[in-house]
Amino acid sequence: MRQRRHWMLVLPAQSLLVLLLFLPALYVFWLSLTRSTYGVSPVWVGFSNYATVLADPYFWTATLNTAIVVNAVVLLEFLLALAIAMLFSGWIPWRRLMIAIVLAPYAISEVVSVVIWKFMMEPYAGPVTLALQAAGLPVLDWSVEPAHGLAMVILLSVWHHLPFTFILLYTALLGIPRDLYEAAKVDGAGAWRRFVDVTLPLLVPAMLVAVVFRYIFAFRIFSEVWLLTGGGPARTTEVLAVYLYRQAFRYADFGAAAATGWLMLLGSLLMGAWYIQQMYKRMFVGGRA
Amino acid sequence: MAAPEFSRTARQLRRLLLALLRMSALALVLLWSAFPIALIVIGSVRPAAQIFSEKNLVAFSATTQNYVNLWKRWPDFFHNLANSLLIALGATALTLVVSFLAGYVYARRQGRWLTASAFFMILVRLLPPIVLTLPLFPAVNWLMLNDTRTVLIVLYCAFFVSLGTWIMKAFIDQLPLELEEAAAIDGSTLWQTLWHIILPLSHAGLIATSVFIMVFAWNDFLFAFIFTAVDAKTAPVVISEMVGAIDGVDWGILFAAATCQLLPILVFVLLVQKYLIAGLAAGAAKG
Numbered sequence: 332m333r334q335r336r337h338w339m340l341v342l343p344a345q346s347l348l349v350l351l352l353f354l355p356a357l358y359v360f361w362l363s364l365t366r367s368t369y370g371v372s373p374v375w376v377g378f379s380n381y382a383t384v385l386a387d388p389y390f391w392t393a394t395l396n397t398a399i400v401v402n403a404v405v406l407l408e409f410l411l412a413l414a415i416a417m418l419f420s421g422w423i424p425w426r427r428l429m430i431a432i433v434l435a436p437y438a439i440s441e442v443v444s445v446v447i448w449k450f451m452m453e454p455y456a457g458p459v460t461l462a463l464q465a466a467g468l469p470v471l472d473w474s475v476e477p478a479h480g481l482a483m484v485i486l487l488s489v490w491h492h493l494p495f496t497f498i499l500l501y502t503a504l505l506g507i508p509r510d511l512y513e514a515a516k517v518d519g520a521g522a523w524r525r526f527v528d529v530t531l532p533l534l535v536p537a538m539l540v541a542v543v544f545r546y547i548f549a550f551r552i553f554s555e556v557w558l559l560t561g562g563g564p565a566r567t568t569e570v571l572a573v574y575l576y577r578q579a580f581r582y583a584d585f586g587a588a589a590a591t592g593w594l595m596l597l598g599s600l601l602m603g604a605w606y607i608q609q610m611y612k613r614m615f616v617g618g619r620a
Numbered sequence: 621m622a623a624p625e626f627s628r629t630a631r632q633l634r635r636l637l638l639a640l641l642r643m644s645a646l647a648l649v650l651l652w653s654a655f656p657i658a659l660i661v662i663g664s665v666r667p668a669a670q671i672f673s674e675k676n677l678v679a680f681s682a683t684t685q686n687y688v689n690l691w692k693r694w695p696d697f698f699h700n701l702a703n704s705l706l707i708a709l710g711a712t713a714l715t716l717v718v719s720f721l722a723g724y725v726y727a728r729r730q731g732r733w734l735t736a737s738a739f740f741m742i743l744v745r746l747l748p749p750i751v752l753t754l755p756l757f758p759a760v761n762w763l764m765l766n767d768t769r770t771v772l773i774v775l776y777c778a779f780f781v782s783l784g785t786w787i788m789k790a791f792i793d794q795l796p797l798e799l800e801e802a803a804a805i806d807g808s809t810l811w812q813t814l815w816h817i818i819l820p821l822s823h824a825g826l827i828a829t830s831v832f833i834m835v836f837a838w839n840d841f842l843f844a845f846i847f848t849a850v851d852a853k854t855a856p857v858v859i860s861e862m863v864g865a866i867d868g869v870d871w872g873i874l875f876a877a878a879t880c881q882l883l884p885i886l887v888f889v890l891l892v893q894k895y896l897i898a899g900l901a902a903g904a905a906k907g
Binding site: 336352572600 | 642645646649650652653654656657659660663717718719721722724725726729734735737738739740741742743744746747748749750751752753754755756757759774775777778779781782785810835838839840841842845846856857859860863864871874875878881882885886888889890893896897900901
């Protein structure tokens, strides 16, 4: 009786997940084995959608772009966040206000982030473009040059998501006991040695979590690319989510879109594998949920 | 003889230099975070003709012209903004109820099946949202829920229930068991315990959960773009249309719209900053 009542409390949450996320994900797999479009009922085609997608050069462009963007974003964001977290672990005037300012981009929508960066980088008149020109530096010709378009996406993503990584690393940094530093100081360790021997090892768990989470979320990138370049010029800046969207909602090729979707899903699980394994160990082997 | 004197001066100089370096680094960080946002907000009250002039960044006569133009050119924008608000509030309320109930059970009860279902929650978080729009799109059409606020509320909730449950569990874990035990001895039912004891004590967790879902629901582009057309359209979707307008971008109007969209949520996030940080630590770091 008691047990059953507890299940009642979990039921709303679990049924939302099962009905809206889990079953649809399974359905996507079935969809990926069929051919279908608007008004035509699905016909079983086995794995041929996967073969079509894997033979499509645009799929590989999108995969390569996704790999570049995701790796660059996560790496840059991690290094910047670590540096800022270190800076903030020391003395800072008006700490609460300063943290609030660093957090601000977290509150901004993807759409407005795109507006902001598009304006700043406007090819002929944007303030950052003008500043770069004035300083004699090269400017991003992001609407024409594919590589520049991707660089712009990376810049925008790092700006937008830096607060997330920063907070994770900063709170972990605050959790390191002060006396460890004192002990290292007594042993004659300089600032750099203290960083390498005390800070880094103790920060590893938080760093791994931050990086894994950012990989999983950065992999989903859609709006930034869609709104900034639309995948263009000539589909050269597409990422996987944009490729999928185009197949499904522009070309109405649901089979191929579903195949892309399942490949993305497997990619996501692969990136989360370490995290899943850690959680599994903690929950089933370590006892308490 | 002069050596100690000298080394002290050198040390002081070094410290001063270091402090200077730190403060310039801080200034750079602030510039990076705040300048882009300030540019938009300030731009929204600058005369449209001056938007691209780098002079007068602060010294200009503020105008409401851009907002008036926004009202005239995109009369529906404020309706869309209201949609965003209703959807964000609805999604937040739903997520709070559902996560609170589930989070309580995961914090207080154990069992193989409960653990398995908690693990399932983590696993489901890894599914990329765009993949799920494929089957959800025809399903939503079939249910005739296309272009309704309801569909977005339920979808946003589904995507945040797992994080919400996890945050609620982390916060309820910290509450002492004694109160519940005392209440049980007094014959209080589960619902009474939840309502009168757990709920008031877990307000920090509720606020932390609401920050994440509120920010997501208010800002989301992907789902609103796919599942709305006219009636339920949200502010981010309209702003994206302004960016892509065929007759060229009117930056003044765009800045006014962007400011309307970003200021409320920015203020909200800054007000609940403390809870955001606690929630991120609880929800992400621990699960």
